[in-house]
Amino acid sequence: MNDTIWTIELKIFRQRADAQRYFQTFQIEINPDEYVLDAIEKVWAFHDRSLTFRHACHHSTCGACGMLVNGIEKLTCITSIRSVTQNNGKLLIEPLRNFPVLSDLVVDTSSMFKALEEIGFNQVASLPSACLPYERKTLEHERSEYQRLVDCIECGMCISACPVSLTDSNYLGPAVLAAAHDASSQPLSNKILEIVDSRDGLWRCHNAFECSAVCPSNVEPGLRIMKMRQTVIAHRIKKLFSRG
Amino acid sequence: MNINKPSPSHLWRWFDPRDKSIGTIAFIINRLSAIGLTIYLFLHLAVLSKLVAGSQAYDDFLILAKSPAIKIGEMFVIAGGIIHGLNGIRITINSLGFLLKIQNGLLVGLMIIALAAIVYFAIRMFSGA
Ligand code: SF4
Ligand code: FES
Numbered sequence: 001m002n003d004t005i006w007t008i009e010l011k012i013f014r015q016r017a018d019a020q021r022y023f024q025t026f027q028i029e030i031n032p033d034e035y036v037l038d039a040i041e042k043v044w045a046f047h048d049r050s051l052t053f054r055h056a057c058h059h060s061t062c063g064a065c066g067m068l069v070n071g072i073e074k075l076t077c078i079t080s081i082r083s084v085t086q087n088n089g090k091l092l093i094e095p096l097r098n099f100p101v102l103s104d105l106v107v108d109t110s111s112m113f114k115a116l117e118e119i120g121f122n123q124v125a126s127l128p129s130a131c132l133p134y135e136r137k138t139l140e141h142e143r144s145e146y147q148r149l150v151d152c153i154e155c156g157m158c159i160s161a162c163p164v165s166l167t168d169s170n171y172l173g174p175a176v177l178a179a180a181h182d183a184s185s186q187p188l189s190n191k192i193l194e195i196v197d198s199r200d201g202l203w204r205c206h207n208a209f210e211c212s213a214v215c216p217s218n219v220e221p222g223l224r225i226m227k228m229r230q231t232v233i234a235h236r237i238k239k240l241f242s243r244g
Numbered sequence: 245m246n247i248n249k250p251s252p253s254h255l256w257r258w259f260d261p262r263d264k265s266i267g268t269i270a271f272i273i274n275r276l277s278a279i280g281l282t283i284y285l286f287l288h289l290a291v292l293s294k295l296v297a298g299s300q301a302y303d304d305f306l307i308l309a310k311s312p313a314i315k316i317g318e319m320f321v322i323a324g325g326i327i328h329g330l331n332g333i334r335i336t337i338n339s340l341g342f343l344l345k346i347q348n349g350l351l352v353g354l355m356i357i358a359l360a361a362i363v364y365f366a367i368r369m370f371s372g373a
Contacts, residue, residue, distance in 0.1 A: 097248060107248065134345060163258050163268065208265075226338050226339060231341075
């Protein structure tokens with residue numbers, strides 16, 4: 001990190017419960033190699049202690065610090081100031097979309113966590129289902145007795161970016177469907193099948209792939225949804241022929 | 245009011261391309277072309293209903309249909325049909341789980357084909373060929 005200091009203006013979304021929302025502007029000095037979350041912490045520490053926001057690990061692991069930075073979903077603890085503004089520039093900071101605002105930049109992501117639980121989301125998965133198909137480079141990658149941590153950090157940014165989640169509160173959303181894909185190592189369990197092969201599941205996605213564009217952890221929810229469609233279609237065809 | 249909850253009233257934001265990736269641009273184009281084609285379908289049915297009003301009314305309409313404004317409108321219909329159709333092919337291929345890693349390139353490639361086809365039809369229509 002060099003010694004450069006920039007002056008930037010942060011325009012931050014403020015809202016308490018169901019009260020009127022508004023934007024508040026703060027000027028701060030910051031090294032451009034610091035992160036957006038550092039800038040928000042500076043506002044909290046030196047300007048307004050009532051500002052609320054979520055953060056924990058500061059290294060892209062807990063998924064708590066997802067926000068809209070200049071209109072785009074960003075994990076603020078790994079988004080450098082330099083990458084989103086310039087000296088004397090501005091930053092617009094808003095809460096994630098498609099989750100109710102609890103307070104300022106804090107949104108209620110409990111709907112996502114409930115759905116993840118229902119789908120049987122596990123932080124650890126067998127290697128073939130944790131890796132994307134194009135990541136399986138060696139024979140070891142195909143061995144289901146090996147396990148690893150899955151990539152999803154449950155930040156909810158994919159749900160925030162999804163146009164279908166924007167208008168349909170019943171849609172399971174990309175994070176949950178990606179988790180279902182993770183959990184769907186063969187054979188496909190009836191429980192997962194029932195949840196994803198439904199009106200609010202796989203078939204509600206409209207292929208905007210915005211989820212994959214914003215995911216900070218290379219989960220590729222869009223790709224996983226399509227791969228899971230493939231599996232479900234194959235399952236349906238198999239079922240059709242096994243009946244006869 | 246908590247404006248962040250998912251709601252059908254946010255539908256207009258489907259058409260806001262700001263800060264969005266190429267996938268959403270395709271999503272918007274598909275919706276706009278679908279709306280355009282649906283409107284055209286109803287106009288087409290309305291025109292066909294002129295047959296009921298007798299041959300003179302229909303002949304009058306045919307004269308009107310040769311006017312440049314209507315021709316430009318028809319060009320939009322052709323463009324909408326080509327773009328919607330080719331985008332639909334991309335969605336079908338992707339929905340079956342294929343070519344997902346190159347879905348952006350697939351879209352760009354198909355839209356270049358769409359542009360070439362639209363130019364071809366425009367030349368044919370406006371040169372009277
Ligand atoms: S899929 Fe990606 S964007 Fe969605 S919750 Fe998981 S890490 Fe976040
Ligand atoms: S603070 Fe944990 S992911 Fe950013």
